[in-house]
Amino acid sequence: MSEQMTIRVTINGKAYERTVEPRLLLSDFLxxxxxxxxxxxxxxxxxxxxxxxxxDGLPVxxxxxxxxxxxxxxxxxxxGLAPEAPERLHPLQEAxxxxxxxxxxxxxxxxxxxLVPFLEQNPNPSDEEIREAIAGNLCRCTGYQHIVxxxxxxxxxxxxxxxxxETR
Amino acid sequence: xxTRYFGQRIKRNEDPVLLSGRALFTDDVHLPDMLHVAFVRSxxxxxxxxxxxxxxxxxxxxxxxxxxxxxLGDYWQPGPLxxxxxxxxxxxxxxxxxxxLAKDKVRHVxxxxxxxxxxxxxxAEDAVEDIFxxxxxxxxxxxxxxxxxxxxxxxxxxxxxxLAAHVVQTKGDYEKxxxxxxxxxxxxxxxxxxxxxxxxxxxxxxxxxxxxxxxxMWDTTQAPIAIRNGLAAMLGLSTSQVRVIAPFIGGGFxxxxxxxxxxxxxxxxAAMKLNRPVKWIEDRRENFFATTHERDQIHWAxxxxxxxxxxxxxxxxxxxxxxxxxxxxxxVPINSQCTLLGCYDVxxxxxxxxxxxxxxxxxxxxxxxxxxxxxxVMERLLDIAARELGLDRNEIRRRNFIPPDKFPxxxxxxYQDFVPLVYDSGNYEPALNKALELIGYEQFVKEExxxxxxxxxxxxxxxxxxxEGTGIGPYEGARVxxxxxxxxxxxxxxxxxxxxxxxxFAQVVADQLGVDVRKIRMVTGDTAxxxxxxxxxxxxxxxxxxxxxxxxxxxxxxxxxxxxxxxLEVAEEDLELGDGKVWVRGxxxxxxxxxxxxxxxxxxxxxxxxxxxxGLEATAYFGPERGATANGxxxxxxxxxxxxxxxxxxxxxxxxxxxxxxxxLILDGQIHGGIAQGIGNAFYExxxxxxxxxxLTASFMDYLIPTAMEVPPIEIDHVETPSPLNPLGTKGAGxxxxxxxxxLFAQAIEDALAEYNLEIxxxxxxxxxxxxxxxEAKAKKGGA
Numbered sequence: 001m002s003e004q005m006t007i008r009v010t011i012n013g014k015a016y017e018r019t020v021e022p023r024l025l026l027s028d029f030l031x032x033x034x035x036x037x038x039x040x041x042x043x044x045x046x047x048x049x050x051x052x053x054x055x056d057g058l059p060v061x062x063x064x065x066x067x068x069x070x071x072x073x074x075x076x077x078x079x080g081l082a083p084e085a086p087e088r089l090h091p092l093q094e095a096x097x098x099x100x101x102x103x104x105x106x107x108x109x110x111x112x113x114x115l116v117p118f119l120e121q122n123p124n125p126s127d128e129e130i131r132e133a134i135a136g137n138l139c140r141c142t143g144y145q146h147i148v149x150x151x152x153x154x155x156x157x158x159x160x161x162x163x164x165x166e167t168r
Numbered sequence: 169x170x171t172r173y174f175g176q177r178i179k180r181n182e183d184p185v186l187l188s189g190r191a192l193f194t195d196d197v198h199l200p201d202m203l204h205v206a207f208v209r210s211x212x213x214x215x216x217x218x219x220x221x222x223x224x225x226x227x228x229x230x231x232x233x234x235x236x237x238x239x240l241g242d243y244w245q246p247g248p249l250x251x252x253x254x255x256x257x258x259x260x261x262x263x264x265x266x267x268x269l270a271k272d273k274v275r276h277v278x279x280x281x282x283x284x285x286x287x288x289x290x291x292a293e294d295a296v297e298d299i300f301x302x303x304x305x306x307x308x309x310x311x312x313x314x315x316x317x318x319x320x321x322x323x324x325x326x327x328x329x330x331l332a333a334h335v336v337q338t339k340g341d342y343e344k345x346x347x348x349x350x351x352x353x354x355x356x357x358x359x360x361x362x363x364x365x366x367x368x369x370x371x372x373x374x375x376x377x378x379x380x381x382x383x384x385m386w387d388t389t390q391a392p393i394a395i396r397n398g399l400a401a402m403l404g405l406s407t408s409q410v411r412v413i414a415p416f417i418g419g420g421f422x423x424x425x426x427x428x429x430x431x432x433x434x435x436x437x438a439a440m441k442l443n444r445p446v447k448w449i450e451d452r453r454e455n456f457f458a459t460t461h462e463r464d465q466i467h468w469a470x471x472x473x474x475x476x477x478x479x480x481x482x483x484x485x486x487x488x489x490x491x492x493x494x495x496x497x498x499x500v501p502i503n504s505q506c507t508l509l510g511c512y513d514v515x516x517x518x519x520x521x522x523x524x525x526x527x528x529x530x531x532x533x534x535x536x537x538x539x540x541x542x543x544x545v546m547e548r549l550l551d552i553a554a555r556e557l558g559l560d561r562n563e564i565r566r567r568n569f570i571p572p573d574k575f576p577x578x579x580x581x582x583y584q585d586f587v588p589l590v591y592d593s594g595n596y597e598p599a600l601n602k603a604l605e606l607i608g609y610e611q612f613v614k615e616e617x618x619x620x621x622x623x624x625x626x627x628x629x630x631x632x633x634x635x636e637g638t639g640i641g642p643y644e645g646a647r648v649x650x651x652x653x654x655x656x657x658x659x660x661x662x663x664x665x666x667x668x669x670x671x672x673f674a675q676v677v678a679d680q681l682g683v684d685v686r687k688i689r690m691v692t693g694d695t696a697x698x699x700x701x702x703x704x705x706x707x708x709x710x711x712x713x714x715x716x717x718x719x720x721x722x723x724x725x726x727x728x729x730x731x732x733x734x735x736l737e738v739a740e741e742d743l744e745l746g747d748g749k750v751w752v753r754g755x756x757x758x759x760x761x762x763x764x765x766x767x768x769x770x771x772x773x774x775x776x777x778x779x780x781x782x783g784l785e786a787t788a789y790f791g792p793e794r795g796a797t798a799n800g801x802x803x804x805x806x807x808x809x810x811x812x813x814x815x816x817x818x819x820x821x822x823x824x825x826x827x828x829x830x831x832x833l834i835l836d837g838q839i840h841g842g843i844a845q846g847i848g849n850a851f852y853e854x855x856x857x858x859x860x861x862x863x864l865t866a867s868f869m870d871y872l873i874p875t876a877m878e879v880p881p882i883e884i885d886h887v888e889t890p891s892p893l894n895p896l897g898t899k900g901a902g903x904x905x906x907x908x909x910x911x912l913f914a915q916a917i918e919d920a921l922a923e924y925n926l927e928i929x930x931x932x933x934x935x936x937x938x939x940x941x942x943x944e945a946k947a948k949k950g951g952a
Contacts, residue, residue: 023290037196038189040418042367043452047868050367078189085188093187097179100833103841104666105186106193106367106418131876138868140367140419141666143840143905144876 012080029067101150103141213861251497278457308861340516345481368418391703414693420665481516508542628920638900639711643791654763661701663693682745707900723786842905
């Protein structure tokens, strides 16, 4: 396995060039080659969703992709949501904080990266829609209820125009 | 005091770093020159190791070392017995603890046999494939009942049988009570509690600094101090040469306390031997068979009652599967034995169990820690008794609740903390009443259920009660210190795995010192910051560490008052604290910042009075005489589809009493999470071994953790009965949610399917299993 490939990936707006083995997982690349350890690895078989990142704006499981597949693409990780964190957070992160939407915090980056594009597509989701949206992310601590509350709160924060906040 | 934080729903101090991906978890530790480990694990449940060929692995490029048991020399020792058996008369306990690497025999699938250390994890895993282990298979002991048959293969050949323990505990005289009873009910129950499946797997990184002769280990443990002490002893180091850090931990729930795992023994040893940092991170598949389980018990239980439904006595005999080794002693079955008694005044009790070695992963506590099993048996007995006696299920519970004037209530048996099981305080009926009111019990059974049944819907309601022994000793400690910039440092020895300690403990300190809760820097789980303590388990953090922190903060408050009274030349009683300052009451101009006062407490010139200690700092310890007993009632409405045997939770209500509450927001989260795990245990999760001891459910595709679609919104209310055993009046809350859910599912499903006359005597259920039970009931009905 000595074959190496040089790849260029834009992560959180910054260009990274690394020489890697073709078998290197995208999750390991982000965490161990780029030191972006906010992306967590929970199962490495695509079920738990903890490693979710945005790949050209869409949520993917970084444990089910190879780093070389990201060559020439844009990846956003949790670190990219709020560049001035922890002092300044993304509204979704703020909402998770206020609603106690996390306990151990290990699965949280995956939830956030699943929910950011979800809220862009559906700015005013119902509880049921939120639960469906996060059904591919496992959390063992919260029982999901405060996560659902956090998403409702975030929807309100991100769309301060009351006409977009009609209750459902 | 300007602000009172105790009892407030305040958001957590630790969240911004967690939310922004900037928190340090164990796998986030990167050190220069670090090596990576992968293990060869047994594919056989039971067998003799004939040979291990590691030559090809050693020759692979990038492999630095390969170790088997033979390479460990004198370092190879069975692990320590972590929890000795409690002092119960006539107890039999055979301690057989796990080994770092299997030597002659393997005793469960997943037991480590060889360890590869390489330049990357990828290379280490390649090298694992190069290693050939020849194992002569032996018949696997899988079934608990068969394990004790005379011709069963022996897992530990130096023992006469696979018996790990035999314990009898009694209160009063059950046989006499039975002779006087109007009704005696006897049933067999099966309860299987699964695995913790914390989202973060286990892992550790060890770094030996040869120049300073100092070992640092980051470890996903719930008990860093115990690990530090043990490592120092094993490695021949002083405890001051070893620092164990439990950084942010991605969920614990019990199994992460099971020190010492083989990997915890091996990783620091390899780091010292190779003089390079060494990392091992468990993968999810390993987590299923290398991290401890909780699993199953079979109970043969009997309850004797008067015709009015008053309990005269309970007799319970059970088998407990302890897996291949039993380093954690008898905590789980003792909890089952004790928690079975529940909220009820049981005058006579006979309880006997046998713990059994099997060729399966070790069993140690997982959230609830055997309490589920006991609660299930008792609640089921009461449901069956109520049916037989024609009583309402709530009425039979009401008639047997320990009345509030009977506390402290002595159950006369020994609990897991080695002292008699005495409930400190409780008030059970209000919790039941509140739960019934909240879920609208009367209205549901009188109006809604008949209406929905008429529409052809199978809806049912369940209501169950439970107690939880929490907050056990021996002790925890804490140090509180005010810095010259006015920040407050607090350190305690327990680790934290998401329980919100950085906030709830800060609330306790903030109230004592009159400082902003956000100005408190809390450190948990770093032996360099605080090095006495026990660990995070048994719902004890808020009780034991919380009260130690409270005591340390109160001592610092006294130091502030003493020094300020000298500086301001007034009596201590005339001083007030708030906003990080101290001043003479009514004279705000006299205010001194606590930071300034801290500087004065550490003079650089001049003399201090004899006996003066520097700094505004104090260390204190707290050890309760025994645990505090929390309790609660859960109620649930379900709709069952008898065709598909799926269960939909329509409403879920819980009323919980854990004494005084530090932060209700955090408490709600703990309850929600516990219930979610309880729902998983009751209906979705199941550990399945085949007859050869192979684990068939070793992925999240086979072992089903509930998602947001399976866990309903949970409605919570509280009763507050403070514990008299500690100054804060707190009781633990970590495990409560998970305890009664199995019993609740059984009752609610039976009610929903009343026409089939089901009697559910097992957990977990699943759509498949429930479908079978429905078919059996239909056949019985048809045949009758």
